[in-house]
Amino acid sequence: MQEHSTTTHDLDAVFGRERLRMPTGEHVEVFRESTPPGERVRYSKRFVATLLGDFRPWTEREWQVLQRLGGHGAAPVPLVAGFVPATGERLAELQTFDAGVTVEQWTTLRPGHPDRPAARHVFEDCAHWWALAHHGLRALDALHERGLVHLDLKADNICIPWDRARSIQPAAGELRALRFGELKLIDFAFAVFTGEEPPQPLPFGRHTRYDYQSPRLLDALGAGRRGLMAPTRELDWRCDFFSLAAMLWLYLPEFEEGRPGSWSEERHAQAGVLVRRLLDEHHAEPGPQRPHAELIALTKILLNQADLAASLRQGWTFSVREGGAEAWSTPLTRITGTARPGPTAAPGVREPVAGDAAMTADTELPPSLRHRPRRRAVPLAKVAAALAGAAAVGAVLWSLEPPPVPGTRASDRPPDPALAQAPATTES
Numbered sequence: 001m002q003e004h005s006t007t008t009h010d011l012d013a014v015f016g017r018e019r020l021r022m023p024t025g026e027h028v029e030v031f032r033e034s035t036p037p038g039e040r041v042r043y044s045k046r047f048v049a050t051l052l053g054d055f056r057p058w059t060e061r062e063w064q065v066l067q068r069l070g071g072h073g074a075a076p077v078p079l080v081a082g083f084v085p086a087t088g089e090r091l092a093e094l095q096t097f098d099a100g101v102t103v104e105q106w107t108t109l110r111p112g113h114p115d116r117p118a119a120r121h122v123f124e125d126c127a128h129w130w131a132l133a134h135h136g137l138r139a140l141d142a143l144h145e146r147g148l149v150h151l152d153l154k155a156d157n158i159c160i161p162w163d164r165a166r167s168i169q170p171a172a173g174e175l176r177a178l179r180f181g182e183l184k185l186i187d188f189a190f191a192v193f194t195g196e197e198p199p200q201p202l203p204f205g206r207h208t209r210y211d212y213q214s215p216r217l218l219d220a221l222g223a224g225r226r227g228l229m230a231p232t233r234e235l236d237w238r239c240d241f242f243s244l245a246a247m248l249w250l251y252l253p254e255f256e257e258g259r260p261g262s263w264s265e266e267r268h269a270q271a272g273v274l275v276r277r278l279l280d281e282h283h284a285e286p287g288p289q290r291p292h293a294e295l296i297a298l299t300k301i302l303l304n305q306a307d308l309a310a311s312l313r314q315g316w317t318f319s320v321r322e323g324g325a326e327a328w329s330t331p332l333t334r335i336t337g338t339a340r341p342g343p344t345a346a347p348g349v350r351e352p353v354a355g356d357a358a359m360t361a362d363t364e365l366p367p368s369l370r371h372r373p374r375r376r377a378v379p380l381a382k383v384a385a386a387l388a389g390a391a392a393v394g395a396v397l398w399s400l401e402p403p404p405v406p407g408t409r410a411s412d413r414p415p416d417p418a419l420a421q422a423p424a425t426t427e428s
Contacts, residue, residue, distance in 0.1 A: 041098035100161030127311035177315035205334035245278035
């Protein structure tokens, strides 16, 4: 396989002359296009051939996924500005409108406000953490309802615009609020529809520094590299729940007794319950109903509380954080070489793959997330103790019952009485 040679002339012909190249892996090129004042920012993207393999077909694959979702209207995905098919020596190009500042980019900005405690990033604020959880669940619900699984859910693939969306990011000193209601997911080239087979094995690699990938996904990737695609067809919404749990746990600050702000012991314990619940749903067998609606309603209960709702409206001033986001940044998607077809299993037979034995209902948080960067480690035993304490308090509308017995689901348990008392929801 010859590596695709990209020249300046070639890039100019496809993308135009004024653009900013975004940091990506070698398998893909992404540019932010220069646009006149008042016009929406656009991004151009194309996959290329490298020494690892030919990734060019994935450009059209991503366009097809976005077109399929766009036909449903309200899908939380970027709007396609144009698609140019591959012709001769020219690569296919996908152009989408800007979906907003990524979650990872938000963590590079230090928020400030005279009436708020200092924070390293906005998601250390209680209201913003819960808003990320709530609207992340809403976005996933919209995709999962259509059978789509993202499979690469992490901070640089989630966009949240701010309230002056024509600018790339807030200027220093401007008081701005995040528009969580417009949260969108990006990078769908390697997403799958449950029950359907992608055009070729997914070229994901396993990350060791940030374990956000579901063990179910890792098993399927290993099988796909051997030509066994049945596990990939079986991937479902549970993979994205695992990744959401990993991200929320990464951004959950440690609870400090007496610290000013909106985190209380009860709210912090409830956050831990939510992360644990997402993992429990990942480990369990799927039931007749997905748990999304219940979790969305429960997270909304928190966001409807007056002080958290006010926190989301109040906004922040922003400045670039010292050292950037080195302690928080999630790595670029790791890509492996193009898989070669291997022996196929009998129809309907799933060949055991490495990692099966380790994927049990008792799986805890990924090792790399148990000890957060540059912070005092929080043993899981302490988290469990906090949850038990919050259960004893029982001061807010939240179900803090113990995790279900392995193999059961929340939908099999009696309804949570808190849901019946939940106030009418409004968009945040």
